[in-house]
Amino acid sequence: MQNEPLVSVIIPTYNRGRLILDSVTSVLNQTYKNIELIVVDDCSTDNTEEILKSINDSRIKYVKLEKNSGACIARNKGIELSTGEFIAFNDSDDLWITTKLEKQLCFLKNYNADIVICKMECRTPENKFIHNFPNIDQNKQISYEEILKYNCASTQTIFGKSECFRNVMFDTRMPRLQDWDEVLRLSQKYRIFYQNEILVNTFFQKESISTHPEKAVLAMQKIFEKHKDAILSDPAIVESFFKKKASFVCKTGKNPKEEMKMILKYNPSAGTFIKSFLSALGLYKYIFNLKQKF
Incomplete structure (x- = not known):
């Protein structure tokens, strides 16, 4: 272990006492052992x-914030406290496959990457399979333009050189889609590769921020401005x-009139015209929500 670089693992948490032990254990049980685990408690x-x-492992560093500040501030605090390469x-609330760090570090070195993003398996809290994410089937470098077109990153799949995250920290103003925003900005400076292997199991919790589409609409607007x-x-x-x-606008119960106008303006087609027309009539959201049920 003397020649193995230190890996800092950061877990932000807030009122997840019923779940945190499994998440932490999946990190401590990695086949790659030279780690420090920084758990930043967002004032639970x-x-x-x-x-x-109560966990007896010297690799754990526990920090509790004085006030509830959000996951981005907690992650940035973890980055500031980290000492790993x-x-x-x-x-x-998510679990790593035991070989995640070992495989991602090896992949990063083999491809001369700065940052690596792996695939994850998405499940319900009842452990029912939903889908795999992202929908990419090959190892490849991914560009800034590709990430703009398709959000292929989720925080728990990201692994990289510490200098990258110190130079490009999480934007604390983002109400949602913080991982997409982070990787977009990272991709403008660093080499990002996709590793086509499932190394994370993620569970969608009912109280998760991802259940609030109005926050996603605001986040999309911020990403557009950037x-x-x-x-x-x-x-x-x-x-x-x-x-x-x-899609997020529809989930808020509204019709995406402006969004359809933008698509029609910059990439016109018969299909886009019909969608824009349906949205103007107030019908698009009903068709969208109906499709979501099947």
């Missing part, structure tokens, strides 16, 4: 602190971006 009011302090992230020129320079990116935003 449940038994999270008690559970974490590499950094990885997990969420307090990357407007790049988005509008490519009709395919325009269509992909605003279709994604339109």
Whole structure:
């Protein structure tokens, strides 16, 4: 272990006492042993602190914030406290495959990457399979433009050189899609590769931020403001971006009139015209929500 670089693993948590032990255990049980695990407690009011302090492992560093500040501030605090050559992230309700760090570190070195993103298996809290994410079937370098077109990153799948995250920290103003925003900005400076292997099991919790589509709409607007020129320079990116935003708008119960107008303007087609027309009539959201049921 003397020649193995230290990997700092950061887990933000808030009131996940019933779940945090499994998440932490999946990190401590990695085949790659030279790690420090920094758990940043976002001022939990449940038994999270008690559970974490009961774990007898010197690799754990527990920090509790003075006030509830959000996952991005917690992750950034973990980055500031980290001492490893590499950094990885997990969420307090997700589980790593035992070989995750070992395989991602090997992949990063073999491909001369700065950051590696792996695939994850998505499940319900009852452990029912939903789908795998992202929908990419080969190892490859992924560009800034590709990430704009298709959000292929989730925080618990990201592994990379610590200098990358110190130079590009999480944007604390993002109400959602913080991982997409982070990787987009990282991709403008660093070499990011996709590793086509499932190394994470993620569970969608009912109280998760991902259940709030209105926050996703706001987040999409912020991402558009940051990357407007790049988005509008490519009709395919325009269509992909605003279709994604339109889906969130529909989930809020509204019709995505402006989003469909943007797609029609920059990438016109008969299909886009029909969708824009349906949205203007107030019908698009009903068709969208009906499709979601099947």
